[in-house]
Amino acid sequence: MKGSVKHIFILFGILIIAFSLNVILAGSSVLKPGEINFDDYIFRNIRLSKALTALLCGISLPIAGQILQVLFRNPLAGPYVLGISSASSLFVGIAIMALNGFGVMGYVFFSKTSIILAAFAGSLFCTFLILFVAKKVNSNVFLLLIGLMFGQIFNALESFVEYFSTDKGLREFVMWSFGSLGNSSYTDIAIFSVIGIILIITLFMLTKPFQVFLMGQNYANALGIDFAKYRMYFIIISSLLTALATAFCGPIAFVGLSIPIMTRLIYKTSDQKFQLAACLLLGGITMLVCDTLCYTILPDRVIPINVITTLFGSPFIIYLLFKTRNW
Amino acid sequence: MESKLQIDKLQIGYVSKKHTTIVYENISVSFTSGMLVGIIGKNGLGKSTLLRTIAGLQDKLQGEINFDGHSLEQLSKQELAKMIAVVLTEKVGGFNLTVTDLVSMGRVPYTNAFNQLKEEDGRIIDECISICGLNEHKLKSVNELSDGLFQKAMIAKGLAQQTTILLLDEPTAYLDFPSKHQLFELLNKVSVEEKKCIITSSHDIELVLKYASHLLIMSENNELEFIEASKYKGSELFKKVTNGYFG
Numbered sequence: 277m278k279g280s281v282k283h284i285f286i287l288f289g290i291l292i293i294a295f296s297l298n299v300i301l302a303g304s305s306v307l308k309p310g311e312i313n314f315d316d317y318i319f320r321n322i323r324l325s326k327a328l329t330a331l332l333c334g335i336s337l338p339i340a341g342q343i344l345q346v347l348f349r350n351p352l353a354g355p356y357v358l359g360i361s362s363a364s365s366l367f368v369g370i371a372i373m374a375l376n377g378f379g380v381m382g383y384v385f386f387s388k389t390s391i392i393l394a395a396f397a398g399s400l401f402c403t404f405l406i407l408f409v410a411k412k413v414n415s416n417v418f419l420l421l422i423g424l425m426f427g428q429i430f431n432a433l434e435s436f437v438e439y440f441s442t443d444k445g446l447r448e449f450v451m452w453s454f455g456s457l458g459n460s461s462y463t464d465i466a467i468f469s470v471i472g473i474i475l476i477i478t479l480f481m482l483t484k485p486f487q488v489f490l491m492g493q494n495y496a497n498a499l500g501i502d503f504a505k506y507r508m509y510f511i512i513i514s515s516l517l518t519a520l521a522t523a524f525c526g527p528i529a530f531v532g533l534s535i536p537i538m539t540r541l542i543y544k545t546s547d548q549k550f551q552l553a554a555c556l557l558l559g560g561i562t563m564l565v566c567d568t569l570c571y572t573i574l575p576d577r578v579i580p581i582n583v584i585t586t587l588f589g590s591p592f593i594i595y596l597l598f599k600t601r602n603w
Numbered sequence: 604m605e606s607k608l609q610i611d612k613l614q615i616g617y618v619s620k621k622h623t624t625i626v627y628e629n630i631s632v633s634f635t636s637g638m639l640v641g642i643i644g645k646n647g648l649g650k651s652t653l654l655r656t657i658a659g660l661q662d663k664l665q666g667e668i669n670f671d672g673h674s675l676e677q678l679s680k681q682e683l684a685k686m687i688a689v690v691l692t693e694k695v696g697g698f699n700l701t702v703t704d705l706v707s708m709g710r711v712p713y714t715n716a717f718n719q720l721k722e723e724d725g726r727i728i729d730e731c732i733s734i735c736g737l738n739e740h741k742l743k744s745v746n747e748l749s750d751g752l753f754q755k756a757m758i759a760k761g762l763a764q765q766t767t768i769l770l771l772d773e774p775t776a777y778l779d780f781p782s783k784h785q786l787f788e789l790l791n792k793v794s795v796e797e798k799k800c801i802i803t804s805s806h807d808i809e810l811v812l813k814y815a816s817h818l819l820i821m822s823e824n825n826e827l828e829f830i831e832a833s834k835y836k837g838s839e840l841f842k843k844v845t846n847g848y849f850g
Contacts, residue, residue: 351697490700491695
């Protein structure tokens with residue numbers, strides 16, 4: 277137990293360093309010491325807000341992923357599975373195309389708010405579909421397959437909408453789907469962090485049933501844990517976290533699926549309190565580092581965040597998987 | 604202290620929207636602590652359904668299940684978890700679960716809302732691990748265990764639950780012969796020394812005859828017989844179920 281507290285402190289230290297480096301480096305120029313104060317426009321409204329968004333996104337997606345992987349006792353599960361991300365994308369697609377099609381006045385303002393609302397609506401819609409199905413079915417594998425099918429349907433509908441969209445709408449949607457951390461205002465960040473923190477605290481209060489979920493449905497019930505009830509709670513928490521991240525940053529690939537796998541491979545503990553804490557910290561670090569890389573790899577060019585998270589993260593996971601055969 | 608599990612006119616099966624499937628009915632039998640009961644009978648007769656129903660994992664259709672005078676459906680899930688432990692056929696593992704982690708799960712009905720293990724819990728966990736002969740494998744990942752060791756670990760988890768009743772669903776199914784022997788020896792030891800009531804289904808009838816104290820025989824025609832294992836020769840139903848193989 278003492279060892280795990282030490283690991284958490286180390287991760288926390290790295291997180292602070294990653295955060296500082298991100299603020300200083302991730303932008304069009306390296307910040308000079310004089311520019312690091314709250315009166316400086318670039319520091320406050322561009323660098324700091326982007327770093328906070330990266331942090332929130334990096335915290336919420338891996339937690340959502342860890343929940344789904346434990347729920348389905350399957351490391352393949354992530355926010356993309358169950359169709360939740362796809363539903364968000366579809367709704368955002370519809371919103372963007374519709375706004376473009378109708379040429380709404382005050383377009384800039386509307387598009388931002390409507391994207392967030394649409395992503396949220398999509399996530400919730402899919403979550404309620406899943407919950408509805410979950411009430412009817414007992415088997416987790418069955419639920420997973422149905423989630424995958426929902427995802428396929430949403431993807432198909434998305435292509436359908438894209439096909440009939442205007443050039444401008446399509447372009448905007450594609451840009452959104454690359455994922456972006458730089459679009460959040462402080463109001464956005466406040467909403468994101470308040471809801472996110474409430475969800476994560478709730479989850480930490482439920483670590484006992486969460487731990488027992490490792491045993492699967494029957495054993496959980498036989499150990500006095502009401503599986504159906506807690507499954508509901510966990511699906512809701514995971515979907516809302518996914519919804520938040522997708523709404524504010526676009527569909528961010530990779531971190532939701534991979535960070536939980538990484539923490540399991542690195543720390544080799546089944547203690548879910550620790551695993552969740554490690555996911556949250558390592559997720560934050562990863563997003564901050566990836567965002568820094570986006571700005572620093574090519575001079576005068578910014579690479580989309582999803583390209584970096586996937587290109588750098590996946591080989592690392594493959595390496596870990598080969599190194600640790602017994603996972 | 605003698606505990607008693609009393610089953611009266613129990614009807615088991617499955618309910619769906621359209622129809623009710625009755626798997627077995629009119630089961631009346633009573634088990635007491637210190638018994639090692641072997642449930643025998645062909646596949647698909649309802650041995651697992653019976654065990655799952657007693658464990659509260661699925662609803663009974665009719666009848667009564669009483670434990671020391673308490674009707675089982677009046678008990679909360681947590682209270683039930685302190686009375687009945689199960690070892691099912693499904694596999695558990697992955698997520699870095701070690702043998703100790705698995706056995707610790709047995710303490711879940713007793714721990715606080717944050718699942719903190721007290722000194723007492725640690726002592727019980729260690730003791731159960733050592734009763735099941737798993738001392739060398741304590742820190743091994745559950746995925747690395749052989750089938751025999753895995754079953755022992757699941758039994759250790761069941762013991763850590765400190766219940767009077769332990770239900771097992773075909774625990775010897777995938778084991779090699781020496782492991783089957785060891786497993787039944789362990790069950791026998793636990794039933795005698797820990798005064799537990801152990802009910803296990805099994806197809807290894809020669810081992811059941813050797814180690815079990817009682818037999819619950821189930822047949823296709825919904826016949827049911829509960830006898831002492833040593834008196835199997837006098838049972839017509841036993842002869843029928845085993846095709847006369849054991850004389």
